[in-house]
Ligand code: NDP
């Protein structure tokens with residue numbers, strides 16, 4: 137029998153209880169063990185038929201020698217960080233869905249797990265149900281990953297889909313995302329790109345081997361996405377998606393950012409709508425590949441958490457070694473890295489043609505919209521000095 141403690145009884149926590157109960161036989165077959173949720177740390181009671189499991193003090197879990205795995209589904213960094221760190225130091229493996237915690241303290245927590253020969257697992261922290269962390273860790277050992285670009289936030293993809301396809305207002309779409317259990321406790325973390333940033337940092341930590349703190353990463357959310365631009369881009373098979381992007385630059389620095397990007401209709405990033413997430417990787421041997429699935433929601437997220445629990449139960453010691461500590465000097469200045477941009481200006485097309493000889497003009501009416509050749513953001517801003525700019529969106 138393996139006894140686990142669950143911290144938090146919200147969208148993810150209740151999903152974990154359900155999946156462990158509903159899949160008891162399957163989990164037994166996989167692990168040879170009955171997996172039991174022994175305790176659930178809560179702040180108040182909930183109306184469920186397992187109230188006897190509720191406890192109100194984390195110390196009870198810490199001091200309970202029967203509990204070998206702690207599942208953290210509280211969110212935020214306090215008290216989650218304190219609880220997770222002390223559980224690991226007490227020799228209990230930890231599974232979490234908390235990207236804020238992993239993005240900030242992953243390096244330290246993985247090292248503690250390593251020292252204790254136990255596991256700190258966090259598949260659900262990136263991409264909800266999608267096994268993207270397992271994919272990049274386990275399945276690309278014969279590859280160098282040149283780049284990764286992902287729709288990593290279900291709430292914002294859901295909001296954009298509803299605003300574009302069903303003409304819902306931002307507020308209505310956000311409220312629905314909250315009711316469906318997709319949004320963060322403070323939904324500005326979704327809307328302002330902070331959640332995506334945490335997730336692309338975690339993926340880059342794994343792929344490129346150094347801890348990258350979200351505060352060192354340029355981050356922009358969806359508040360400034362204009363439906364006019366979405367409609368113009370549709371004319372040329374484009375869409376706007378909030379992406380986390382990471383890649384190596386020619387001088388071996390890491391380019392990493394979170395921002396709305398134009399994607400075109402030949403790829404998975406274009407096709408991923410609603411709460412779905414997708415991550416697209418460019419690799420040397422495998423070429424282009426992608427991961428796709430539900431990025432948020434109770435049972436999809438619990439599915440990833442419970443998979444991690446199974447791995448902890450079956451593990452003989454630490455499975456995944458920690459990445460290295462932060463090296464901020466390795467992160468490139470995003471304004472110096474050339475890329476293409478979609479630009480919408482109020483100026484006439486001939487002025488655009490004069491200033492941007494090689495740009496592709498895609499729309500001429502009340503405004504002029506065009507896509508530049510690869511250019512740095514610094515240079516773009518110089519060239520646009522005399523224009524009335526309505527919007528600029530990076531092109532993947
Ligand atoms: P919820 O807000 O639904 O649940 C959090 C739970 O933690 C609530 O039940 C809350 O209790 C409880 N809690 C908060 N503080 C404490 C505390 N000090 N002691 C005990 N319980 C506490 O959040 P989610 O379940 O949605 O998210 C949990 C984590 O998983 C977050 O890090 C989130 O980012 C991440 N995540 C969420 C996904 C989703 O689809 N929702 C998907 C992937 C990851 P109370 O009822 O009193 O507020």
Ligand code: HSE
Pocket residue numbers: 261262263264288289290291292318319320326331431432433
């Ligand atoms: N708020 C997050 C999202 C939850 O919408 O993607 C999953 O991490």
